[in-house]
Amino acid sequence: MPKPIVTSPAHQNGKLAPPAPMPNYPFTAIVGQEEMKLCLLLNVIDPRIGGVMIMGHRGTGKSTAVRALADVLPKISRIAGDPFNREVVEEGDPLAPPHRKHERIPVPVVDLPLGATEDRVCGTIDIEAALTQGVKRFEPGLLARANRGFLYIDEVNLLDDHLVDVLLDVAASGWNVVEREGISVRHPARFVLVGSGNPEEGELRPQLLDRFGLHARITTITDVAQRMEIVRRRRAFDADPLAFLAAWEPQQRALRRRIVAAQKRVAHVEMPDDVLMCAARLCMQLGVDGHRGELTLARAACALAAFEGRGRATLDDLRRVAVPALRHRLRRDPLETTDAGERVLQAMEKTLGAEARSRSS
Amino acid sequence: MTLSFAEIVGMDVAKQALLLLAVNPALGGVAIAAPVGSGKSTLARAFAALLPAGTPFVELPVGATEDSVLGGLDLEATLAAGRRVIARGLLARAHGGVLYADGLNLLDERAIAHLIGALSDGVVRVERDGLSEVHPARFLLVGTYDPVEGEVRRGLLDRIGLIVPLLPQTGERERAEVVRRNLAHPPNGDAEDETTMLRAMIADAREHLPTVHIAEEQMQALVQTALSLGVEGNRADVFAVQAALAKAALDGREAVDDDDLKLAVRLVLLPRATRVPAQEAPERRERETTPHAQGDQPGDPNAPAHAQATLEELLLEAAVVDLPAGLLDLPFAGKRRGPGGSRGAALSSRRGRFVRAVAGDPRGQRIALLPTLIAAAPWQKVRRAERNVGACLDVRREDIRVKRFRDKAGTLYIFVVDASGSMAINRMREAKGAVVRLLQDAYVHRDQVGLIAFRGQQAQVLLEPSQSVERAKRALDVLPTGGGTPLASALLAAWRMAQQARARGIAQVTLVLMTDGRGNVPLRAAPAAPPSRAEIQAELQQIATCIRAEGIQAVVIDTQVNYLSQGEAARLAAWLGGRYVYLPNAKAAQIAMTVAPR
Numbered sequence: 001m002p003k004p005i006v007t008s009p010a011h012q013n014g015k016l017a018p019p020a021p022m023p024n025y026p027f028t029a030i031v032g033q034e035e036m037k038l039c040l041l042l043n044v045i046d047p048r049i050g051g052v053m054i055m056g057h058r059g060t061g062k063s064t065a066v067r068a069l070a071d072v073l074p075k076i077s078r079i080a081g082d083p084f085n086r087e088v089v090e091e092g093d094p095l096a097p098p099h100r101k102h103e104r105i106p107v108p109v110v111d112l113p114l115g116a117t118e119d120r121v122c123g124t125i126d127i128e129a130a131l132t133q134g135v136k137r138f139e140p141g142l143l144a145r146a147n148r149g150f151l152y153i154d155e156v157n158l159l160d161d162h163l164v165d166v167l168l169d170v171a172a173s174g175w176n177v178v179e180r181e182g183i184s185v186r187h188p189a190r191f192v193l194v195g196s197g198n199p200e201e202g203e204l205r206p207q208l209l210d211r212f213g214l215h216a217r218i219t220t221i222t223d224v225a226q227r228m229e230i231v232r233r234r235r236a237f238d239a240d241p242l243a244f245l246a247a248w249e250p251q252q253r254a255l256r257r258r259i260v261a262a263q264k265r266v267a268h269v270e271m272p273d274d275v276l277m278c279a280a281r282l283c284m285q286l287g288v289d290g291h292r293g294e295l296t297l298a299r300a301a302c303a304l305a306a307f308e309g310r311g312r313a314t315l316d317d318l319r320r321v322a323v324p325a326l327r328h329r330l331r332r333d334p335l336e337t338t339d340a341g342e343r344v345l346q347a348m349e350k351t352l353g354a355e356a357r358s359r360s361s
Numbered sequence: 362m363t364l365s366f367a368e369i370v371g372m373d374v375a376k377q378a379l380l381l382l383a384v385n386p387a388l389g390g391v392a393i394a395a396p397v398g399s400g401k402s403t404l405a406r407a408f409a410a411l412l413p414a415g416t417p418f419v420e421l422p423v424g425a426t427e428d429s430v431l432g433g434l435d436l437e438a439t440l441a442a443g444r445r446v447i448a449r450g451l452l453a454r455a456h457g458g459v460l461y462a463d464g465l466n467l468l469d470e471r472a473i474a475h476l477i478g479a480l481s482d483g484v485v486r487v488e489r490d491g492l493s494e495v496h497p498a499r500f501l502l503v504g505t506y507d508p509v510e511g512e513v514r515r516g517l518l519d520r521i522g523l524i525v526p527l528l529p530q531t532g533e534r535e536r537a538e539v540v541r542r543n544l545a546h547p548p549n550g551d552a553e554d555e556t557t558m559l560r561a562m563i564a565d566a567r568e569h570l571p572t573v574h575i576a577e578e579q580m581q582a583l584v585q586t587a588l589s590l591g592v593e594g595n596r597a598d599v600f601a602v603q604a605a606l607a608k609a610a611l612d613g614r615e616a617v618d619d620d621d622l623k624l625a626v627r628l629v630l631l632p633r634a635t636r637v638p639a640q641e642a643p644e645r646r647e648r649e650t651t652p653h654a655q656g657d658q659p660g661d662p663n664a665p666a667h668a669q670a671t672l673e674e675l676l677l678e679a680a681v682v683d684l685p686a687g688l689l690d691l692p693f694a695g696k697r698r699g700p701g702g703s704r705g706a707a708l709s710s711r712r713g714r715f716v717r718a719v720a721g722d723p724r725g726q727r728i729a730l731l732p733t734l735i736a737a738a739p740w741q742k743v744r745r746a747e748r749n750v751g752a753c754l755d756v757r758r759e760d761i762r763v764k765r766f767r768d769k770a771g772t773l774y775i776f777v778v779d780a781s782g783s784m785a786i787n788r789m790r791e792a793k794g795a796v797v798r799l800l801q802d803a804y805v806h807r808d809q810v811g812l813i814a815f816r817g818q819q820a821q822v823l824l825e826p827s828q829s830v831e832r833a834k835r836a837l838d839v840l841p842t843g844g845g846t847p848l849a850s851a852l853l854a855a856w857r858m859a860q861q862a863r864a865r866g867i868a869q870v871t872l873v874l875m876t877d878g879r880g881n882v883p884l885r886a887a888p889a890a891p892p893s894r895a896e897i898q899a900e901l902q903q904i905a906t907c908i909r910a911e912g913i914q915a916v917v918i919d920t921q922v923n924y925l926s927q928g929e930a931a932r933l934a935a936w937l938g939g940r941y942v943y944l945p946n947a948k949a950a951q952i953a954m955t956v957a958p959r
Contacts, residue, residue: 058519059594063481113486114474115427118720120488127434127491127739132443134742142488155516158474180759182747198516199831220594227584228577231598238387239571 023241027068028251030061031230032221038304039216039324040069043150043192044107045262045303049296050213051171051193053156053328060218062196066152070109072252074260076148077102083140084147084187095138095187108149110142110191114158118166123178123185138185143176146191156195156208167193168211213296214321215328217341258307266306271298271313279318282351286344288329296325315352322348366407367555369400378523378628379408380559382501384566385607388522388600389480390502392465392513395527401505405461408503411559417458419500421451421476423467430472431487432496436735445492452479453496465504466513473517476502480520511865519593522600524632566610573609575602575617582672586626589677590634601629619675626676718762732762771808772869773826773862775855779876779920780816781846789814789842792875795952796824796833809867813854817844818882820851826862848880849897852904859913871914872939873952877921878929905936915939918952 030037039052054062078085080103082096089096112121123141130136142151153159153167170176176189195212209215221227237244279297286293300321301313327340369376378391395401409418421430432450439446452460452475462468468476479485479498487494506513508527518524583601604625609617718732737760744755778792796810810833812824824833852874859870880901883892908915915937919930934941 057593058516059596061595111486113478113488115431115471116488119491120493124491125740125743127439128445130739130743131439131445134746136743139491142493154478155474158470199829222588224581224584224588227588227595227598228580230595231580231584231602234599235602 023245024067024071025064025234025237026245026248026252027065027072028255029233029237029244029248030065030068031226031233032223033061033065033218035324036062036065036216036218038320039214040065040194041259041307042214042300042303042321043194044069044073044259045306046266046299047190047192049192049299049303050211050292051195052214052216052324053209053212054194054196054216054218055199056196056216056218057220058198060220062218063152063154066150066194066196067109067111069150070106072255072259073107073109074256074263075104076107077104078148079103084144084189085149086147086188095140095185108145108147110146110149110151112142112151112153112159112167114155116142116163118163119180121163122166122170122176123187125180125183136183138178138183140187143170143189143191144187147187147189149191150194151191152194152196154196155198157197164208168208171211209328210292212328214300214324216324217327261309262303262306265309265311266303269302269305269311269313271302275301275313275315275318278315278351281354282318282322282344282347283326285347285351286326286329287331288326289331293326293329297321300325319348319352364403364407365553365556366404366411366559369404369407372400372404374628375404375525377624378525379404379503380563380611381604381607381624381628382503382523383408383411383563384611385570385603386499386501387603388607390460390504390521391523391525392518392521393503393505393525394508395505396507396509402461402463405459405463405503405505409459409461411556411563412459413560417455417500419451419455419458419460421455421460421462421468421472423464423469425451425469425472427469427471427475430475431485431489432494433487433489434492436738440738447487447492447494449496450485450487452476452485452498452500455500456497458500460500460502462502462504464506464510465517466506466508466511468517470514473514477517477520480517519596519633523604523628525628526632562611565613566607569613570606570610572615573606573617574615575606575609578672579605579617579622582676583622583625583630585673586676587630587633589673590630592630592633593635597629597633601625604629619672622672622676720759720761721763722761727763729762733760736760736762771867772871773859773867774808774810774871774873775826775858776810776812777820777851777855777872777874777876778812778814779846779848779851780814780842781844782842782877791952793834795873809862811858811862813851813858815847815851815854816842817847818850819847820854822854822858826858826867845882846876846880847882847884848876848878849884849900849904850882852901852908853884856904856908856911856913859908859911863911869914871916872908872937873916873918874933874937874939875918875920875952876930876933877919878917878931878933879921901933902936905933909936909938917941919943 027037036052036054036056039054043049043052054066056062076085076087078087079089079097080099080101082089084095085105085108086096087102119141121142123144124139126137126139151167156164170189171191171193174188174190176187178185193212221230233244276294276298279294279301282297283293288294297318298313301317304317304321305311305313323341323344326344330340330343366376366379372393372395375391375393375395378393382388382391393401393404406418409416428450430450430452432448432453435446435448438448462476475485479500480502483497483499485496485498487496502521504513504521580602583605584598587597587601602625605617605621608621608624609615612621614621718729720736733756734754737754737756740757740760741755744757748755774796776792776796778789780789792812796812809826809828810824811822811826812833813820814823815821827833855872855874859872862870880897883897884900884904915934916939917930917934917937919941921930931941
């Protein structure tokens with residue numbers, strides 16, 4: 001009996017079985033790319049940071065990292081079977097399950113695949129029910145599934161413009177409204193938007209960039225030792241995913257614990273006035289419009305302090321999150337050859353210098 | 362009529378790559394560059410025949426619609442059965458077998474995106490038509506493309522483990538053999554035996570693969586070579602290691618040897634090279650590689666550091682030997698000259714093809730009748746109950762689907778910048794600023810910008826039409842200036858770029874010429890006597906008239922200081938039928954404003 005060329009337990013006798021879930025590569029086993037990892041974790045700790053856009057070249061592990069994130073997230077509680085992952089629902093809500101039992105589920109990380117149609121993203125009328133019973137029933141879409149979790153869009157620059165607009169509207173308001181066949185549904189859709197893209201595939205609209213709290217840049221690793229480590233781990237994982245996962249479980253568990261502790265702590269992290277002042281000054285110096293820059297800076301700095309088990313944000317926290325929090329908010333100057341991140345760093349040093357002087361005098 | 366794998370003459374590299382893929386599916390696929398009529402599809406079919414009986418072989422046609430690639434609701438079956446019936450797409454149908462794509466470079470942008478998704482996740486995610494499905498889609502991709510028709514999108518190529526660059530022209534004798542074998546068909550017994558043998562070899566090698574050993578030093582040599590060749594991303598390292606392992610397994614060896622590494626460099630790393638490694642003095646290289654060639658094992662604990670350096674050099678050397686002929690065909694190399702593709706070539710060449718139907722307002726757009734009826738169909742039962750009307754079809758506004766043709770192409774701005782003479786540095790800087798500014802404003806319009814500079818003997822394409830600010834900046838960073846003014850050559854290059862853009866469906870082309878208009882280098886090879894001014898002017902006029910006849914818009918920005926000008930630039934503008942703007946100290950913002958549509 002000849003063996004199939006690509007073996008998969010899911011594919012038997014030509015019948016379509018749901019594929020066995022392919023295990024994710026463990027988050028803690030990802031080599032390098034610290035900025036991306038930090039940005040993702042900060043968003044886990046405080047979702048109000050407003051998501052992250054990851055820009056980088058092909059083959060640098062963007063999707064791997066986002067999908068890996070799911071496995072280090074703590075579980076959340078919801079009403080069992082609620083399509084919107086809600087913890088509390090109003091009495092008489094027709095879309096809620098009839099009971100009030102709770103269950104714990106992993107924080108959802110929902111993939112928005114390219115080619116997704118608007119009806120699947122926002123939800124639509126259940127086509128099967130309409131066909132067979134002639135009744136109208138709302139069928140929730142990806143936005144419902146992503147409520148209280150993460151929505152991941154790979155290759156944001158290839159997404160249809162109209163879909164991007166819909167997503168941004170929902171992300172901003174936290175509510176998804178669907179009108180179809182005379183049915184009107186409004187449900188919560190609060191999620192952390194994670195996007196990834198390749199700068200060579202074309203530019204992103206500035207309005208779109210601005211909506212992401214953080215902007216991480218990743219590059220090809222050029223350190224030989226690190227690259228060898230990537231190859232080694234990848235091979236080990238491909239050869240035996242389960243054994244690999246087992247070997248990394250202690251690190252995964254430790255990170256999970258750390259995240260839970262940070263989530264509890266973050267609301268109480270103190271933001272000293274001088275740090276806040278410094279954030280404002282930095283934004284002014286860089287000519288960042290609006291106040292989103294300062295807000296993101298402050299939240300990210302607090303989340304970082306919480307992640308490291310501290311109760312107070314410092315200037316150093318600010319320094320460490322300044323680049324991803326601001327690099328996409330600078331005014332674009334076509335003749336500027338300095339990298340935006342570099343400019344943020346320079347301004348940061350200037351501001352901190354002024355800060356130190358004012359303190360010593 | 363099909364030839365067996367063994368009977369196919371030539372294409373040895375491609376055949377070897379396919380065998381490696383059969384042994385090690387972790388390589389993802391093989392991309393083969395080959396001209397029309399070189400027997401690519403015969404090869405793909407013959408390859409599939411090597412695999413166990415019943416292995417799916419699915420063809421991904423260039424014009425495949427999103428529906429057929431991804432799959433979706435089978436409306437007919439759904440209506441008949443009264444429950445949803447799902448039609449699997451091409452990617453899912455290739456699961457467990459071979460997906461053959463002839464014309465990798467001609468696939469629609471979205472089809473490419475789905476293909477990339479399947480290659481990296483092993484599944485197809487369908488979120489459309491009220492369906493939410495995940496279909497397994499692990500397959501061996503065999504893709505071919507004719508480089509003359511443009512490049513393959515890099516994101517796709519990046520996920521295909523093995524890349525076979527343009528196959529060398531087959532020799533006379535081989536050609537004769539090809540014909541003979543084709544005539545001699547049906548196959549003789551030998552060929553059948555060979556097929557059986559190859560099958561057994563593949564099966565053996567697959568079994569054997571997990572136990573093949575690769576030394577740390579060998580892995581390091583591959584990684585180091587990838588770095589030296591400027592390979593982007595870290596995926597290629599993994600592919601290179603997998604390719605070397607597959608080769609060793611195929612040869613029935615327990616451990617990877619130097620030849621395996623060389624093959625990995627040739628099929629994985631070299632095609633992804635973005636730069637040519639610095640050549641060293643040949644004597645030095647020879648001296649260092651000799652001891653190794655004599656059988657010094659890289660794992661030898663006595664001289665590990667030395668052996669490593671040597672091994673890497675050996676690989677690089679092999680790569681460099683391979684390079685010269687194929688250098689211009691390196692699909693990953695940044696700048697490309699002459700005709701050939703560009704990023705945009707990834708779009709289908711069939712201009713204005715109806716791609717898909719989307720919900721929308723029918724005013725000013727074309728209604729897609731069938732998709733509209735399909736959209737309305739499922740709701741008939743509900744609506745009939747609601748309105749209590751007869752058996753007529755109830756189509757509502759929200760059902761209406763309008764046709765979307767290929768993503769609306771914007772304008773291509775071709776900047777042609779004079780890099781000769783003393784003012785060149787200034788001009789280049791401002792041109793660069795204008796290019797980047799246009800690109801940044803261009804997102805909504807999907808405009809593209811290309812850039813041609815000219816100095817010395819001829820014009821040079823610095824940037825093929827692109828939407829990427831990053832690429833533009835990188836292309837413009839270094840440019841030598843000074844020397845003669847080959848204006849005619851520049852105009853010709855611009856005309857070519859415009860032609861290629863048209864072939865991809867970008868109808869609107871605007872030429873932005875920044876020059877003083879004083880061409881002094883003729884197009885044709887310099888004759889004995891230096892050409893007269895009149896000859897050069899005549900040449901310019903000829904090309905300019907051609908450009909005008911093509912309906913290409915032109916703007917001539919005269920950068921000459923006033924008192925020196927003799928009206929050359931203005932005259933050129935008149936020949937081109939374009940606008941003439943006098944901006945001796947043009948600033949980036951001014952240029953962008955002048956050029957952009959008002």
